[in-house]
Amino acid sequence: MYESRENYLETILILSQKNGSVRSIDIARELNFSKPSVSRAMRLLRESGHIITDENGGIVLTELGLKKAKSVLERHQILTEFLMKTTGVSEGIVEKDACRMEHIVSEEVFEGIKKFVKNKSQ
Structure with a gap:
């Protein structure tokens, strides 16, 4: 897995532990990245099975994503x-x-x- 994707997963895990829920804008703020960059990365992580998006736009790590995020x-x-x-x-x-x-x-x-x-x- 690419370093940038690992960083996104790690950030999602940290933010979810801190705030409970995570949205793309939270990730963009935390990493100081543009919203379009984060949206693209989230699409790739969704396609690879590492995250899902809930009905409120919240980003949730799948079992696969959680395992990788915890490792990183x-x-x-x-x-x-x-x-x-x-x-x-x-x-x-x-x-x-x-x-x-x-x-x-x-x-x-x-x-x-x-x-x-x-x-x-x-």
């Missing part, structure tokens, strides 16, 4: 924690880098980082 969010959170604990770099820089890394890190490296973070937290 977990990667973001773990990588952010790892980078904060190991680099001594500002949180803003760490957040940006973790967001990029979450899409390219291999499963093996991610699992190693996850173990490292878990062991350091105990």
